[in-house]
Amino acid sequence: MTLALLFPGQGIQHPDMLPWLDRHPLAAPVLARMADHVGHDWRARLGDEDWLSRNSVAQCLVTGVSLAAWSILCPLLPRPAVLAGYSVGELAAYSAAGVMDAGKALDLAACRAGAMDRCAAGRPAGLMAVSGLNAGVIDSMCECFGLAMAIRIGPDRCVLGGLSASLDAALPALAAHGAEVTRLRVRIASHTPWMTAAAAEIAARIAPMDWNNSQSIVANNVDGTGRRDAAGLKAALASQMASTVQWDRCMDTLAERQPRCVLEVGPGSSLSRMWQARYPGIPARAVDAFQSAQGAASWVRRYLT
Structure with missing residues (x-):
């Protein structure tokens, strides 16, 4: 009866992502908070490739859309046993695991993007x-x-x-x-030594924050290790900004929990395709492939019952 969740990173945002979010009242608070960071006309601007690929926009958009989708799905599904977020998707994974609320995750996405932009200034x-x-x-x-x-x-x-x-x-x-x-549609050298100063800035910012221990195991990008403790999650989140994302190990950690199925929560379907290439025997789908949250939840329940 085990469910695993994946949360995507930037670069997969697109003009037609999850249009059904706008009609659901449970998504409204998260989308409003996201709009405070990227502008309330964000849906109308998704066709503007230059705007869409800006680091400050992309990280908040992906985090906000993913968490808006999860806010609808959460009451429909059992608590996931294990989660992983790809790059900035780790923030959404933390929020879905109860480490912080969606608003704090969005604020951190904006801070993270700003730190990375400052670190990359003048160096395309x-x-x-x-x-x-x-x-x-x-x-x-x-x-x-x-x-x-x-x-x-x-x-x-x-x-x-x-x-x-x-x-x-x-x-x-x-x-x-x-x-x-x-x-890729990313304008910075994420997860490389070029981001060392940005990682240090975020580490200092999150150090005094009051985070909860995770309700589920989170497979961290920095080494693929599954963690629950807030201190360990903080260290891993900051470190991955300037270190190689070990996504293969993250997938292996999820597979070790023997999930019945894997759901990618957010725009695009790149992570579910990566999963199927590595673990074809464990079904995976992306929420963005469904016309509603109910459709995605029905697919999950087929494997958990």
Whole structure:
């Protein structure tokens, strides 16, 4: 009867994400708080790619939309046994696990984005998804072009981060080795040493905050370890900003709990597809694929009964 939840990170926000949220009263308080950060015309601006991909907008949007969806789903589903959030999605995971309320998670998303933007000021940077190469080739390419491993997804799939000029230089070389390469809609080198100052700023900000211990296990990005204690969750949240996201280990930690199914809560479906590639025997779906929260909840209940 075990349910696992995944919360996405930035880069997957899109103009048609979860339109049914706007009609549900349970989502209204979270969406209003999110609008305080990104503007009350946010839905009308989703077609503006420049605005949508801004770090200050994207992190709050993904956090807010994910938590608005969870505010509707929460009364319809049993408490999840284990959760994981991808990059900034870790904030939504913490909130869903009872560590903090949605408003505090959104405020922290805005603070996190601001710290990262200040850290990256004057240094155009970004992220690039790479698949089809083994770890040895990736390590060699990182050393050659001055890049860093930002996210590890699988044995031949990862996300690299670095300065834009370095990413541009590396792209044809990676492609020449047979890799599939995609520049992501992210304007900073998240989860790399370029974010060290931002991680320190967030660590100092959250240190005095009064957080609850988690009601469920949260698999943390920094090492894939499942945690419940507030102190450990704080340290992990700050550290992951300048360290490689061990997403493969996070998925393994969820799988160790033997969930009957996995639900991705938020815009897009990238995490559920990653899950199915790694654990095809455990069904996974994305909330964004359904026309309503009730549809998503009905799918979950099929596997939990």
